[in-house]
Amino acid sequence: xxxxxxxxxxxxxxxxxxxxxxxxxxxxxxxxxxxxxxxxxxxxxxxxxxxxxxxxxxxxxxxxxxxxxxxxxxxxxxxxxxxxxxxxxxxxxxxxxxxxxxxxxxxxxxxxxxxxxxxxxxxxxxxxxxxxxxxxxxxxxxxxxxxxxxxxxxxxxxxxxxxxxxxxxxxxxxxxxxxxxxxxxxxxxxxxxxxxxxxxxxxxxxxxxxxxxxxxxxxxxxxxxxxxxxxxxxxxxxxxxxxxxxxxxxxxxxxxxxxxxxxxxxxxxxxxxxxxxxxxxxxxxxxxxxxxxxxxxxxxxxxxxxxxxxxxxxxxxxxxxxxxxxxxxxxxxxxxxxxxxxxxxxxxxxxxxxxxxxxxxxxxxxxxxxxxxxxxxxxxxxxxxxxxxxxxxxxxxxxxxxxxxxxxxxxxxxxxxxxxxxxxxxxxxxxxxxxxxxxxxxxxxxxxxxxxxxxxxxxxxxxxxxxxxxxxxxxxxxxxxxxxxxxxxxxxxxxxxxxxxxxxxxxxxxxxxxxxxx
Numbered sequence: 001x002x003x004x005x006x007x008x009x010x011x012x013x014x015x016x017x018x019x020x021x022x023x024x025x026x027x028x029x030x031x032x033x034x035x036x037x038x039x040x041x042x043x044x045x046x047x048x049x050x051x052x053x054x055x056x057x058x059x060x061x062x063x064x065x066x067x068x069x070x071x072x073x074x075x076x077x078x079x080x081x082x083x084x085x086x087x088x089x090x091x092x093x094x095x096x097x098x099x100x101x102x103x104x105x106x107x108x109x110x111x112x113x114x115x116x117x118x119x120x121x122x123x124x125x126x127x128x129x130x131x132x133x134x135x136x137x138x139x140x141x142x143x144x145x146x147x148x149x150x151x152x153x154x155x156x157x158x159x160x161x162x163x164x165x166x167x168x169x170x171x172x173x174x175x176x177x178x179x180x181x182x183x184x185x186x187x188x189x190x191x192x193x194x195x196x197x198x199x200x201x202x203x204x205x206x207x208x209x210x211x212x213x214x215x216x217x218x219x220x221x222x223x224x225x226x227x228x229x230x231x232x233x234x235x236x237x238x239x240x241x242x243x244x245x246x247x248x249x250x251x252x253x254x255x256x257x258x259x260x261x262x263x264x265x266x267x268x269x270x271x272x273x274x275x276x277x278x279x280x281x282x283x284x285x286x287x288x289x290x291x292x293x294x295x296x297x298x299x300x301x302x303x304x305x306x307x308x309x310x311x312x313x314x315x316x317x318x319x320x321x322x323x324x325x326x327x328x329x330x331x332x333x334x335x336x337x338x339x340x341x342x343x344x345x346x347x348x349x350x351x352x353x354x355x356x357x358x359x360x361x362x363x364x365x366x367x368x369x370x371x372x373x374x375x376x377x378x379x380x381x382x383x384x385x386x387x388x389x390x391x392x393x394x395x396x397x398x399x400x401x402x403x404x405x406x407x408x409x410x411x412x413x414x415x416x417x418x419x420x421x422x423x424x425x426x427x428x429x430x431x432x433x434x435x436x437x438x439x440x441x442x443x444x445x446x447x448x449x450x451x452x453x454x455x456x457x458x459x460x461x462x463x464x465x466x467x468x469x470x471x472x473x474x475x476x477x478x479x480x481x482x483x484x485x486x487x488x489x490x491x492x493x494x495x496x497x498x499x500x501x502x503x504x505x506x507x508x509x510x511x512x513x514x515x516x517x518x
Contacts, residue, residue: 021140024112027086032113034179034197035204040110041068041171042205042226043305044083046212048072048169052225054161055205057198061185064194066115066173067158074167075122077130083107084120084132084147107171112136116175119151121159125167131159137175202228202237203289208306210239217304242299242309242331244286249273251373258362262339265359269370272329274377276463276506292328296374298367300344300353301335307346307353314354315364321371325454330374332367397501411445413438418501419476422483464503473510480504481514491518 032040038055045053050072058065075083086108111118116136123129133148133155151159155172162170179197183190205226206213215223226237244250253269275283288295290310300308310331312321321327334355336344344353355363399420401412413420415438427434454461465473477498484494495515498504504511 019143020145021143023086024136024139027109028112028178030109030113032110033200034114035201037110037114038066038068038201039205039208040106042209044107045070045072045169046209046220046224046305048074050168050224051222052227054227054231055201056229057194058158059185059191059194061187061190062180062182063154063174063185064176064180065158066176066179067161068171069161069165069168070170071165071168074124074127074169075130076124076127080120080122080130080132081147084134086145108134111171111173114176114178115173116177117173119155119159119172119174120169121151121162121172122169123162123165123167129159129162135175198228200289203240206237206240207242207289207309210241210306211301211304213237213239214241219303240285240288242288242295243270243333244272244282245270247273247277247282249277251377253366253370256366258359262337264337265340266335267332267363267366269330269332269366269373271370271374271377272331274329293323293325296323296328296330298332298334298363301333302341302346302353303338304335312367313363315360315367317364317368321367325451326375326378327371328374329377330367330370332370334363396505399502410442411447412442418480418483418498422480422486425483425486464506470510473504473507474514477504477507477510477514 042053042055045068048070050070052071054067054069056067056069058067084107107120108118112134117133119131119133121129121131131149131151133151135148138148139146154174158172159170162168180190180194185191205228209224209226211217212220212224213226217224227235228237229235243252245252250273251271255266255268258265258267272286278286286292288309295310297310297312298308299306299310312323314320336353340356343356346353397414397417399414399417401414403410403412415421415424415435420438424431424434480498480501481491481494484497485491489497492515495511495518498511499508
């Protein structure tokens with residue numbers, strides 16, 4: 001009998017053992033999606049030093065199954081028992097620097113969130129299989145924490161895949177009550193939902209583990225191969241780089257390191273290229289799994305694995321930043337280690353984290369600069385031109401000017417724009433009438449409609465002269481050249497000047513052609 005050290009009296013207590021059925025059903029509601037749940041299983045494979053991971057979705061209506069197989073170091077029978085125990089390792093225990101786990105719950109909570117039958121088979125090099133199984137229906141019927149030995153008949157065909165590997169582990173999900181319903185395997189609409197789910201998982205894994213897939217993660221000697229529904233090169237997941245680092249138009253801020261050693265935080269900002277600088281395929285891919293607007297913000301990496309894939313982390317000076325269209329090109333990376341999990345309020349799903357108070361001001365400062373640069377690129381396409389007679393770069397000459405009037409934003413036609421100024425000079429006595437016409441256009445810019453269209457169809461607006469024939473751009477270029485020459489420019493100087501006049505700056509080939517003809 002224990003005594004209270006302060007009072008010298010026996011402690012009075014009772015054992016409050018959780019009811020298995022109640023606790024397991026609560027664990028199922030942690031909040032995983034299928035993609036985040038599978039990512040949690042992949043974490044275990046990476047920690048086990050797997051070089052290859054094979055994820056297979058088996059469609060069979062209510063009897064569908066999902067397997068995650070790896071060629072890692074595997075587990076002994078005693079290790080497997082511990083891995084299947086809820087809360088196998090205390091979150092307070094120190095983790096190896098390469099460990100992607102924390103709470104000792106990932107395998108179980110991730111699996112239970114999607115299925116009612118979890119079977120894990122594993123083997124170490126030179127040994128046979130060890131298999132354990134959680135069946136939630138069995139636990140419910142007995143209301144005891146009964147972990148089953150071995151596999152049932154339905155699981156054995158899947159476990160045979162482990163025979164071809166010297167070591168590794170296989171995670172099998174069956175009774176997928178959170179993924180499929182009772183519609184038969186012949187139901188095409190149910191099958192289509194299942195196929196769409198596979199695509200969501202592929203996109204999420206390509207993003208979450210992109211450093212491992214590309215071989216950039218510190219703890220892997222070579223790129224990690226993740227296969228989905230097959231074992232050939234065509235089934236390999238590609239790495240999705242959120243920052244388009246290889247693109248020459250991507251702007252990168254210097255990397256900043258705060259702190260030292262395992263407690264250091266590395267931060268770097270990126271402004272992605274404007275749509276005009278990307279091919280259609282590049283633009284589509286760079287939007288990421290959730291689209292351009294949703295993917296802006298901070299990307300938090302823990303041991304090279306993405307925790308948060310784009311979020312402003314409730315930062316902001318006067319108000320909390322929201323995800324807005326004109327900041328869609330702003331993305332920042334934050335790298336932390338597992339030594340600071342509690343300081344960053346890591347959750348069980350490893351999908352949310354919050355920066356500690358000591359870093360919030362600095363993160364805000366860095367993000368403000370990136371956001372402003374991104375806003376400039378979004379509105380100005382990030383292009384700079386060279387003015388005649390000057391060597392330094394200057395902003396493009398643009399047809400529209402944003403201005404503030406009576407506390408509100410207005411948009412005015414730039415009367416100094418080459419084409420506009422040329423027309424105003426030519427109309428002479430009618431310049432007041434033309435100015436009145438321009439003012440009517442300025443006062444009726446359909447801002448609300450433009451924003452609505454941009455929100456409903458991101459990237460859906462045509463670029464200048466898109467869909468028009470080459471003759472149209474050449475005709476307007478020649479008019480602009482004529483106006484510049486009337487203003488006193490020589491032909492060669494005027495032609496070069498057009499490279500810094502919007503929208504002609506987009507059409508270097510047309511300007512080059514005109515130069516050749518001059």
